Amino acid sequence: SQTIHQWPATLVQPVGSPLSLECTVEGTSNPNLYWYRQAAGRGLQLLFYSVGIGQISSEVPQNLSASRPQDRQFILSSKKLLLSDSGFYLCAFTGTYNSPLHFGNGTRLTVT
Amino acid sequence: DQQVKQNSPSLSVQEGRISILNCDYTNSMFDYFLWYKKYPAEGPTFLISISSIKDKNEDGRFTVFLNKSAKHLSLHIVPSQPGDSAVYFCAFGEDNTDKLIFGTGTRLQVFP
Numbered sequence: 001s002q003t004i005h006q007w008p009a010t011l012v013q014p015v016g017s018p019l020s021l022e023c024t025v026e027g028t029s030n031p032n033l034y035w036y037r038q039a040a041g042r043g044l045q046l047l048f049y050s051v052g053i054g055q056i057s058s059e060v061p062q063n064l065s066a067s068r069p070q071d072r073q074f075i076l077s078s079k080k081l082l083l084s085d086s087g088f089y090l091c092a093f094t095g096t097y098n099s100p101l102h103f104g105n106g107t108r109l110t111v112t
Numbered sequence: 113d114q115q116v117k118q119n120s121p122s123l124s125v126q127e128g129r130i131s132i133l134n135c136d137y138t139n140s141m142f143d144y145f146l147w148y149k150k151y152p153a154e155g156p157t158f159l160i161s162i163s164s165i166k167d168k169n170e171d172g173r174f175t176v177f178l179n180k181s182a183k184h185l186s187l188h189i190v191p192s193q194p195g196d197s198a199v200y201f202c203a204f205g206e207d208n209t210d211k212l213i214f215g216t217g218t219r220l221q222v223f224p
Contacts, residue, residue, distance in 0.1 A: 043201065
């Protein structure tokens with residue numbers, strides 16, 4: 001079966017510190033991978049998506065970057081966190097064409 | 113550029129009665145319409161979907177209605193159960209289910 005793992009579940013980081021969130025998918029090959037963010041009181045906003053290794057598309061300008069070093073690994077990073085980076089970050093994948101997005105359990109990031 | 117509006121941030125329904133959740137959209141290019149359900153500290157899970165060629169899709173207690181002329185999507189849950197208490201997001205896609213655009217969510221509470 002297809003599963004997605006995302007960690008850590010919660011993270012508190014000071015302003016200006018780096019960030020690395022990791023997501024891995026099992027049970028499927030060549031998935032499309034996504035990073036979404038849910039800020040307080042807002043919907044889910046697509047940040048990045050990837051259709052293959054090393055292929056990253058950014059949907060919104062921001063302080064974050066994404067990388068896909070392996071087929072089923074997706075990483076969200078920042079060199080220096082801002083207060084506005086606080087939110088709930090969700091990794092997701094689609095295994096086949098037109099299949100629904102499957103989400104990980106998310107990471108609650110608080111930048112202090 | 114708000115393509116999707118989920119105007120009711122919360123809804124409270126008695127167990128056994130019908131819950132109706134609504135979304136309005138502006139983008140006439142949307143082809144795929146989905147509903148996701150989210151429990152606290154978890155990622156959203158896919159609930160039900162409908163394609164643009166249909167106006168109704170039913171799955172057990174859940175029915176999704178699409179009114180393309182009014183650009184309106186709704187989810188009916190009947191009978192509502194306490195376990196249905198969660199945040200519900202509508203989601204929309206162009207051409208396929210990749211890169212979905214989500215509403216801001218409606219928190220449903222089903223009380224005994």
